[in-house]
Amino acid sequence: MKSLLKLFSSVKLAIVLLIIITSTSLIGTLIPQQRSPSEYAAQFGQLANLLNRFQITDLYHSLWFLALLFLFALNILICTLTRFPAKFRKAFQPKLIKDKKNILVLKIKDSLGKNWGLAKTKEELKRELSSRHYRLKEEVEENKAFLLARKRTLGLFGSDFVHLGLLIILAGGIISGFGGFRKNLTLSEGDTLDIPNAEFKLRLDKFETEYYPDGNVRDWKSTLTVIENEKPILSKIIEVNHPLSYRGFVFYQSSYGWDWTNTSVGIWVKKRKDPSFLRKIDITVGEKVSLEGENIQISFIQFIPDFILNEKNEAATRSLQPRNPAAFIEGWQEEEKIFSGWIFSQFPDFSRIHSEKETDLSFELKNFKASQYSGIEAAKDPGVNIIWLGCTLLMIGLACAFYWPSREIKIILEETQGKTGVIAGGIASKNREDFQSEFDKIMTSLRRLR
Known part of the structure; x- marks a missing residue:
């Protein structure tokens, strides 16, 4: 143990x-x-x-x-x-030093003699220390007096405030870990979603992307409406660093993208042996359209925004950005498939059409269009207020430790034949040079008194 x-x-x-x-x-x-x-x-x-x-x-x-x-x-x-x-005893139950050796070993120390009695020397010393906001504890034994002068005692507990703040922050983090959640929501304009662990819904009324003149994205903005009991309660335009807060939930604008599962494309169909032949078709994923003048139907199976072949030689997407758009199409004559393969927007000559029957047709992916969606991060953090409380205590502790350090002066007065000897030593937890200067001023002031 x-x-x-x-x-x-x-x-x-x-x-x-x-x-x-x-x-x-x-x-x-x-x-x-x-x-x-x-x-x-x-x-x-x-x-x-x-x-x-x-x-x-x-x-x-x-x-x-x-x-x-x-x-x-x-x-x-x-x-x-x-x-x-030990800190508590030092702060609230301090012991007076009665052995000169314990003062003489201190780095900050001094001694002097006054042609006064013990009582007057003690009163003048107390007056000087009190003027500098020191609190005093004293004890008198026959011809001796023992004094302990202290200030900024709260600085002793600076590290304890820091520790308490850290404990509260950790408690808030653990509470958030067990009771909080973050979930990324994907909404297209007009979509309404149930919010997990909440009794309300969220609707995306409008999503817009702002661009710089050079074409780079400047900002994303989503107009969100909170719906409770089938009634709109609150609407707000959110953007990066300007979230929507409601009932302990916070909704952040986190990203945007395209709904590639419902992509529409424009395909040009040509004949290698007939340069004048051109058919333009617009088709959406899952659709099948007839090719005008031909006994062929074109089926649009899949769209990939950033085409690559993975380790298994399977078609996959490297990212969700349209860097290498590709469409997988099939050609049918009644119930018979006559060709299938990938066609590429940026590399039309690399189309990979596999024909079951000989065909003179070639295909070019000329354009594509998909609806944009807004990426919303929904967060609930039940420990956030606890964490802020911990941060406050942490800052108080740091301020006490570094800007309000405790100072302590230990003094022994001894009267001999009407004269009083003074031995004093000081301790400071921080800023010892500044304390040394204050200590010297106190002793110099006492020396000058007549």
């Missing part, structure tokens, strides 16, 4: 856990969280399975990450509790 207590009260363990948590959080920042399996497969390939298996794709809600937070919180708690009693 003692060895376990020693382990969890170790600063080394805190550093190791902090490094691990920071490193894993960095991974969670670099790898998009809570996306669809298809997005991970498109971006990471076979590595996507490994990321899902170890919950890297939902890292902040994974049990192992929450366990790390719990261990770190336990480490901080035990460290604080083992050190707090």
Whole structure:
């Protein structure tokens, strides 16, 4: 039990856990969280399975990450509790120093003699210390007096406020991990979706993309309406860094894209032996249209925005951006398929049409069109207010530790034959040069008194 207590009260363990948590959080920042399996497969390939298996794709809600937070919180708690009693006694039950040796070993110290009695020397010293906002504790024994002057005692607990703030932040993180969620929603204009764990719906009324003059995306804007009990409650235009908040849920504009499952394309059909032959057809995925003047029907099976062949030599998309658009089509004569294959927008000469029967037809993918969707991130974070409370305590603790450090002056007065000797030493947790200057001014002021 003692060895376990020693382990969890170790600063080394805190550093190791902090490094691990920071490193894993960095991974969670670099790898998009809570996306669809298809997005991970498109971006990471076979590595996507490994990321899902170890919950890297939902890292902040994974049990192992929450366990790390719990261990770190336990480490901080035990460290604080083992050190707090001594600090409490020092702050509220200080002991007076009665042995000169304990003062003479201090780095900041001084001594002087006054041609006064013990009582007057003590009163003048107390007046000087009080003017500098020191609080005093004293004890008199025969011809000796022992004084302890202190100020900024709250600075002693700066690290404890920091630890308490961290504990509250970790508690908020654990609460958010178990009770919160983030989900990416995909909405096209006019779509209405039920929000998970909520009693309202969200409708996308309008989505627009703004561009710079050079063609790069400037901003995305979504007009969202909250619907509760089949009635619109609230409407707001959201954009990046300007979310919609409602009933503890926050909706962020996170991305945009195209609904490639319902793509419409324009295909030009030509004959190699007849340059004057040209037929233009517009067709949507899943449709079958007749080719004018020919006993052939064209069927549009699949559209891929960024065509590649994967390790298994299968057609796949490298991304969801239209960098290498391709359409898979089939040709039918009544119930018989006579050709099939891929045609490419950017590389028409590389069309891969496999004919079951000899045909003079060639195909070119001239244009394509898909409706845009808005990517909305829905988030509920029940621990966010707790985290803000922890951050506030953390900042208070840092301010106390660095800008309000405790100062302590220990003094022994001894009267001999009507004269009083003064031995004083000081301790400061921070800013020792500044404290040394204040200490010297106090002793100089006492020397000048007549």
